Amino acid sequence: MKITKVVTHILRIPEDDPLADMPEDVNRLRPIVTLQIQTDAGLEGIGLTFYGGAMTGSLRTAVDELGALLVGEDPLRIEANIKKLRTAAGDSCGTGIFTLAQSAIDLALWDIKGKAVEQPLWKLLGGMRDRVPTYASGSLRRGLTDKQAETAARRLVDKGFVEMKTQMALPGNPTPAEEVRRVRVVRDAIGPDIKLMCDINQRWRVEQAIDIGKRAEDVGLFWLEDVTTCDDYAGIARVNDALSTPIAGGEYVWGIVPLRHMIEARSVDYIMIDLCRVGGVTQWLKVAGMAEAFNLPVVSHVIPEFHAQLIAAVPNGLTVEYMPWMLKLFHETPKLEKGHLVMPTTPGLGLRFDEAQVAKYRAG
Helix, strand or coil: CCEEEEEEEEEEEECCCCCCCCCCCCCCEEEEEEEEEEECCCCEEEEEEECCHHHHHHHHHHHHHHHHCCCCCCCCCHHHHHHHHHHHHHHHCCCHHHHHHHHHHHHHHHHHHHHHCCCEHHHHCCCCCCEEEEEEEEEECCCCCHHHHHHHHHHHHHCCCCEEEEECCCCCCCCHHHHHHHHHHHHHHHCCCCEEEEECCCCCCHHHHHHHHHHCHHHCCCEEECCCCCCCHHHHHHHHHHCCCCEEECCCCCCCHHHHHHHHCCCCCEEEECHHHHCCHHHHHHHHHHHHHCCCCEEECCCHHHHHHHHHHCCCEEEEEECHHHHHHECCCCEEECCEEECCCCCECCCCECHHHHHHHECC
16 A cells, blocks of 8 residues: 545635633634545544644645655554654754654554554554543633633533533633632532632743642642643642642643653643643554653543543543634534543544534635
């Protein structure tokens, strides 16, 4: 089997909130690059990537140029194909646009491999479980009013979610007391038994994280996420040592080496792996293995339609972030059932682009 063609598109997807109908910004769009790798055996693998922002056009070009290098290659030799891309990219490989482009290609190659052996990806990669816990994300953002946050939280509970995520580091430079008061609004709305995560998105200094984190300990947060600058491993470790609340992090770093540094520094209790920034499925699995060696669970960042199978595959997979604004691009996605995502039985990723939706959001 040989790769014959690579097809890409740029889409602009609304970051809506189909879970609680409480979007922070109804006009916000996420630019993404979609990928289809075709083969002479009639099998096609799909992938996508994002975080290009204003350079999304450059990201698409990178996917096109790297993908062209693999025409004529065997798609099942994934490590060899990725090595070829790294060698061709020279000193530019390792982070940024290259890694984002590599991720889309690697993902599509694994989709082809699963189809070739007629196995869903979660089974091919380990098959630890056939359903995984998931938490509602994107509905309880920091820009909402207290009333909006309260309403959204109750809607999530009514939909059967037993895990969900909110945010602190509120707009307008609030006091620590105001930060904690807001997270209590959400806790009071959902009751004591729901697992409540809280994302800071790197917006606090270390001393702020320790101060506010201590004040919020009786709220019973399941984790505090990205409490300060992502590569301040020693600083994150200081926060982790000071608080009883577990710390999650990892989505903002690139490739596998920074995650090794994070693990070695004992910075976090939960390793959050981002499929696009880490370099694709191949690299994602390597990080999961490192984390397992240190007795650490792994969790995912966005795109649950892809991440669910990875969390299901590995023994230390904990939970999947359910941020569903991209699900509209596909005909079928993992079924949500009683706070869990049910694994597909179809080969590969089990996903097919809905061409009508792709055409609707296509930007070029």
